[in-house]
Amino acid sequence: MPEPARSTSALIYEKDNHICRGHILHYLSNSLFDIYYFYKSAKEIWETLRKKYSIKDAGPKKYVVGRFLDYKMSDDKPIMEQVHEYQNIVLEILAEGIVIDDAFQAVTLIEKLSPSWKEYKNYWKHKKRDMSLEDLIVHIRIEESNREKDKNDLAKVNLVNNLSEWVLDIGATRHMYTNRNLFAEYEEVNDGENVFLGDARIAKVVGKGKVVLKLTFGKGLALNAILHVPDMRRNLVSGFLLNKVGLNLAFKSNKLVLSHNGDFVGKGFCHRGLFILDADCENMK
Structure with missing residues (x-):
């Protein structure tokens, strides 16, 4: 069905709004541009700026300081949307002549x-080096992007049941196995720990233990503190933890090579966008 034609006045308004919005954004500083770029109406940008930089009295000062102190982010909204809200509050405080150090x-x-x-x-609390607000926001944006990627990767992993394959997940911070029979050492737990799956489900951790994988040429790889999560549909091996214990992970031409101090340890292959370790389990039944 063809899209209904817009009136001449609507087209003229759209053109004028686009030009005015572009002119306003052009003369803003980089920090202000990052905030007001998301405003679609030139009038809305103008009115917001006018209110911030034209009104000067004690009332607004108390109001914006109160907003600054009370503002808290939640998990119900996108993090960057809330970061921009925080930036707006900070700009309102600065506009009132209240000095706040960037750090x-x-x-x-x-x-x-x-x-x-x-x-x-x-x-970040344990980092000794101070970071500017602008650099921190860039880092948060990258972190959010990585989290979204991790969710998408886990969503792919959970599409098909496969209890005997080992999917290497670079973003995972823990090893997670679904098959109880793979554990060489095992202890049931009931401490309320959960993991969040890519399809938005919450899965319970029912046990922890050790699994020994037999890699290429019979080399063994012991994985400790593995979470037993029965609701997972694949076994996840954390690339982060492998790297942390000294294993080097090299990806090339849809292949994965594991090495330690230059010595070959094992390999894997890419299948439907996932890297699968070429391995068996010593305890597999």
Whole structure:
């Protein structure tokens, strides 16, 4: 069905709005441009800027400071949308003549991140080097992009049941196995720990233990502290943890090569967008 034709006045407004919006954005600083780029209406940008930089009295100062102190992010909205909200509040405070150090703005933003970003917050709390607000926002954007990629990868992993394959997941921070029979050592747990799957389900961890994989040419690879998650549809091996214990992971021409101190350890292959380790399990039944 063809799209209904728009009126002449609507077309003229769209053209004028596009030109005016472009002129306003052109003369904004980089930090302001990043915020107001998401506004689609030239009038909305203009009115917001006018309110911020034209009104000067004690009332707005108390109001924006209160908003700054009370603002908290949640997991119900996209993180970058909330980051821009935070930037708006900071700009309102600066417009009132209240000076806030850039490093303080960055540290406060970290504190206001939503609960699911707890590990990320702890990571930055232990960093000695101060980061500017602009650099932190870039880092948060990259982190959010990586998280979305991890969710998509896990969603692919959970499409098909395969209890005997080992999928190498670079983004996973833990090894997670679905097949109880693979564990050489095993202990049941009931501590309430859960994992979030790519299809938005929450899966319970029912046990932890050790699995020994037999790689190419019979070389063994012991994986410890593996989570037993029965609701997973594939076994995930954390590339992050393998690298942490000294294994080098090299990806080339849809193949995976594992090495340690220059010595060949094992290999894998790409299948439907997933890297599968070429391995058997010593305890497989």
